[in-house]
Amino acid sequence: MSVYGHDRTPRINKHPFREGYDLPLGRDLLLDGKELLAALHDEVIAVGFFDPQYRGILDRQHYGNEGERQRRRVELPQMSTETIASFLAELGRVLIPSGHLFLWLDKFHLCEGTAPWFEGLPLTVVDLVTWDKGKIGMGYRTRRTAEYLLVLQKEPCRAKGAWTRHDIPDVWHEKATAEAHLRHAHPKPIELQRALLLSTTSPGEVVVDPAAGSFSVLEAIKGTNRDFLGCDLVTGTTEVGPRKRGA
Numbered sequence: 001m002s003v004y005g006h007d008r009t010p011r012i013n014k015h016p017f018r019e020g021y022d023l024p025l026g027r028d029l030l031l032d033g034k035e036l037l038a039a040l041h042d043e044v045i046a047v048g049f050f051d052p053q054y055r056g057i058l059d060r061q062h063y064g065n066e067g068e069r070q071r072r073r074v075e076l077p078q079m080s081t082e083t084i085a086s087f088l089a090e091l092g093r094v095l096i097p098s099g100h101l102f103l104w105l106d107k108f109h110l111c112e113g114t115a116p117w118f119e120g121l122p123l124t125v126v127d128l129v130t131w132d133k134g135k136i137g138m139g140y141r142t143r144r145t146a147e148y149l150l151v152l153q154k155e156p157c158r159a160k161g162a163w164t165r166h167d168i169p170d171v172w173h174e175k176a177t178a179e180a181h182l183r184h185a186h187p188k189p190i191e192l193q194r195a196l197l198l199s200t201t202s203p204g205e206v207v208v209d210p211a212a213g214s215f216s217v218l219e220a221i222k223g224t225n226r227d228f229l230g231c232d233l234v235t236g237t238t239e240v241g242p243r244k245r246g247a
């Protein structure tokens with residue numbers, strides 16, 4: 001008997017925002033992700049994607065001359081361990097029971113371990129997906145051919161009714177497009193993110209991405225009948241604060 005099921009009960013919250021707050025869905029908001037998460041009620045979000053701007057690689061490596069691409073990466077605001085922990089705590093709070101969090105990891109954090117980040121949080125690691133980006137040419141020291149996506153689930157952990165697709169391999173081959181690289185230094189694979197959010201949400205549910213970069217999750221969600229709530233401190237273009245309604 002399979003542990004997977006197709007009987008997922010949708011959790012649709014018409015207004016996921018705390019009293020007095022409002023933010024537009026389906027937009028690329030220019031906003032601090034912590035403000036976006038703080039505006040949300042507990043347990044209103046079906047799925048979160050979180051792709052922190054890690055400091056680790058910059059702290060550990062001396063780069064060669066990568067020019068423009070490296071300059072753009074350094075310019076993006078990096079996240080301290082404390083900042084990442086505070087995003088994770090908020091994501092743990094806003095996810096619905098058995099909702100999923102997809103956390104992008106770099107190689108260093110994969111090796112060093114992330115367990116301390118989840119201590120005391122209602123989140124458990126349930127899987128890992130490797131993204132094989134294919135051949136990527138020059139710059140081998142800093143351009144990884146693979147990236148890693150940790151799959152976490154809010155308690156209670158269960159697959160039946162929470163994960164409806166079982167054709168997603170644990171190594172996913174997808175090339176990031178040249179167009180995506182022009183938009184951002186770290187674009188993530190749209191087809192993989194679409195497969196994952198389709199597997200773990202029902203139509204009408206909300207997917208959150210509080211550090212959205214090129215807004216690849218917004219792209220992935222298009223045409224799926226799910227709602228997107230996401231922002232970036234630098235790359236968002238829709239200026240809006242989590243203002244009190246009517247203020």
Ligand SMILES: C[S@@+](CC[C@H](N)C(=O)[O-])C[C@H]1O[C@@H](n2cnc3c(N)ncnc32)[C@H](O)[C@@H]1O
Pocket residue numbers: 031032033034051052053054076077078079184186187188189210211212213214215216217231232233234235
């Ligand atoms: C690794 S990138 C995300 C890439 C994205 N997943 C994609 O597919 O394009 C991390 C992003 O976090 C943003 N960022 C850093 N601190 C932030 C904050 N406090 N709130 C929102 N975004 C933040 C950076 O500007 C950067 O674009």
